Amino acid sequence: MIRVLLADDEPLVRVGVRAVLATDPAVDVVAEAANGREAVDLALAHRPDVALLDVQMPVLDGLDAADEIHRLVPGTGVVILTTFSEDAYIARALGGGASGFLLKAGDPRDLLAGVHAVAEGAACLSPRIARRVIAELGGGRLIRATTARARVAALTTRERTVLTLVAKGLSNAEIARRLHLVEGTVKAYMTSLMDRLSVRNRVQAAVLAHEAGLVED
Template sequence: MIRVVLADDEALMRAGVAAILAADDTIEVVAEAGTGREAVDQALAVRPDVVLLDIRMPVLDGLGAAEEIRRVLPDTGVIMLTTFGEDAYIERALGLGASGFLLKSGDPRELLAGIHAVADGAAFLSPKVAQRVIARLSGGQLARGAAARSRVAALTPREREVLTLLAAGLSNADIAAKMFVVEGTVKAHVSTILNRLGARNRVQAAITAYEAGLVDGEAPTG
C-alpha cells in the first residue's frame, strides 16, 4: 500500500484528488493538510511514502514544505501538483528535491502513474512539464553536455550503468532485476551517483545522463 499525505489549501480540490486516489486500491490517503506547515507536520507524524503538495498555500508554500520534507524525510517522495507550470516553479521544485511535477489540468491517470513511479523510487513529470524542461535544455546544449560528461566521468563503470538505467525511467527494483543484484545495492549506487553528480534527486541525475549522451532521445516524463 502506498501511503500518501495530500496537501492543498482548497478543500474541494483535496476532495477531488482524494476521490481519484481512492479509485486505486493500492493507494491510501493517510493524512490531509491545508497549509504547507500542516503538510510538514503531518509528514513527520505519519512518515508517508509520498507527499502530494500544491505550490500556493498559506503559512508555508508547497516549495518551502518540499524543502523541509526532503531534508528530514529523505526516503519520502515529493510530488508537486499545481495549476501553475511556470519554468521558475518547475526549476525550483526539482532543485529542492521533488521527484514529480504534475499539473491539475492533466489526465487523472497521470496522477496515479506519478504516485506509483515516485513511490517506487523513480521520477515523473507530466508531459507538458517535460516539454518545458526539454525546451530549457535545448539552449546551451554543447556547454552543458561537456560539463555533464565531466561529472559522469567521475563515476565507476557500474555507477554509469545504474545511471543509464535510472535515466531510462527504471525504478530501483527494475534496475536490481536487470543487473542481478539486490535492491539495497542499487539504492547505495544511486546515493553515490547523486553525491558525485551534485544532483538533488533522480530527475537531475537523469537530465545529466541525457546531457552527457548516456541515453538517446528525449528526457524522461516518468
C-alpha cells in the same frame, strides 16, 4: 499500502486528486491539507509514504513545505503538483526536497505511477516535464549539454545504464530486476554515480541524464 498526504489550497482539486487515488486499492489518502504549513504538520503527525503538494499555497508554498518535510520526515517522498505556468518553480526545486514533479492536467495514470515510483524510492520526472525544466534553466543549453555529456562520460558503462533507467523513472528494485542484479548492488551504483556527478538526488540525476541525451524525450 501506500499512505499519501494530499495538500492543495483548492478544495475541488483535492477532491479530483483524491478520486484518482481512490481508484488504486494500494493507495490510501491519510490526510489532507489546505496550505503548506498544515502539510508539514500533518506529515509529522502521519508520517506518510508520499506527500503530494501543490506549488502555490498560502502560509507556506509547496517547495518550502517540501524542503521542511524532507528535513523533518526523511522517510516521506515528496511529489510536487504543477502546471506549465509554474515551470520556474520546478527549476528552483531541483536542489530541494522534491522527489518528483507531476502535471495537474496530466494523465491520471501518470499520477498513480508517480505515487508508486516515489513510494518505492524512485524519482518521478517525465520526459515532457524534463524538457521544460531544462528550457526553464535559461540559456546556454548547448554548453550545458556538452558539460552533461562530459560528466556522464566519466561514469562506467554500468553506471550510465543505471542512470538512464533512473531517468526513465525506475526504482532501485525495478532496475535490479531489469539488470539481473541484487538491489544492494544497484544502491551501490547509485551512490557511486551520484558522487561522480555531484548531484544531490535522483531528480537532479534524471535531469542531467536528459541534458546528456541518455534518454529520448
